[in-house]
Amino acid sequence: MLHNRHDLSISCSTCKVSNLCLAHQLGEDELKALDNIIVNAAIFEKNEHIYYLNDKADYLFAVHSGCCKEYATDVEGKEYVNNFYLPGDLMGIEAFTSRVYPFSAVALEPTQLCVIPINQLLSIVSDSSNLPIRLLTIFSNKIKNDTSIRLTTNAKQRVADFLLNMSLRLSERGHSPEEFPLPMPQLDVSNKIGVAFETVSRILHIFQKQDIISINGKRICIKDIEKLREISTST
Amino acid sequence: MLHNRHDLSISCSTCKVSNLCLAHQLGEDELKALDNIIVNAAIFEKNEHIYYLNDKADYLFAVHSGCCKEYATDVEGKEYVNNFYLPGDLMGIEAFTSRVYPFSAVALEPTQLCVIPINQLLSIVSDSSNLPIRLLTIFSNKIKNDTSIRLTTNAKQRVADFLLNMSLRLSERGHSPEEFPLPMPQLDVSNKIGVAFETVSRILHIFQKQDIISINGKRICIKDIEKLREISTST
């Protein structure tokens, strides 16, 4: 459902996660131009789709609040998760060239998204000195973070990696790095890290038994972050 | 070893792989500006390093000829390959923000690289209308291609995926999609796809027995590309 951003009191100049998003380090004029082309925000309920695989891609989406999952399903209906998106993250970057979403995206909780028309974004990119750099920085960071997944890792490493990654990203967004709510169910975690969900459950219990973490419903408490780091880097 | 690009008869306007590289679809002035900041080319012998993990990153490198491997080694000395770079590919993108290479890079065969100073590239980005778009396109393509690795895939799928990927990329560079030389040893392939090298060897032999491919030294011949596609998408 589309809203005027102003209705929801959203604007890049006052947004709490603008430092993680497109608006970071833009000049006043650039900020204004950006605010100008992002006229709309969209509200999605839990389990509502933002776009589907192969949809025509005219928009990028900036997460303002909530959490989304980008995923695809193989021929047998098995799902794999490409990424989770938290406030300040930009969704749809992969479609920048082809203008077709290579994944489906769905809200994991009630979510507000800022709707960015790609063509209009491109038109202000040429007139801006900082925006192209900012976009390149965001893209470069995504490349660095997404491609550093090591295919050789075993299940414990992957779970440890995932927890550390969530801890880092959530702490950038105001949570404690030691204690935070996991915005997604374990099934989605397993489909992200490429491990059977039973294995994820088992490993989380092992970590609890070893007093590395504790779990309370959706809340994760990391009690020994050094140990987690060791696990994630060891063989 | 650094050379003036002209010495090696390299310039973006005459380069055979410019359509895969930065120069693609640039205007005449932009091409000139680009050629102007890329004054040098570097020649590397087989096994010579281009940069090492954590080196200060002042340059991107465009592969003009040859093939490079970007890799890291874990605490136990186990290597994993982040990517292979073919002519027209841009190396070092991951360092764009941090200005530190997050991997080491080495030539797999005699290789010519165009040396692109990042700061100078940024300075002409602001003055150019097409270059920022071109850079974003390259970055976006890299995100799309690199992150579509599914962690859930089994060894056969990964080998099939790898062969199809090499077939596609080499065919964009003038080779036949059905028959081409693999520029890297199987050990590097195994470290790229995260599978033991013995397993890669076994699977290549299985594919040969099933008449899907044939191998002659470093030359791969794909005899049944449809079957390969089936394997890469099935469970």
Place this chain on the structure above:
DNA sequence: CGGGTACTTGAATAATATCAACAGCTGTGG
């Protein structure tokens, strides 16, 4: 021709997936 690197092949072992049964929680409608 010799030495090393790349590759092959088999057997034992380890890791993880799969199958299965069940427990706990949540939201919904009677």
Place this chain on the structure above:
DNA sequence: CCACAGCTGTTGATATTATTCAAGTACCCG
């Protein structure tokens, strides 16, 4: 407010896959 359905997570037994270890062969390069 309770009962039930459905979803999420747990736990054990078994099957499958891939790794590891080991020994050997082929090939390329000097």
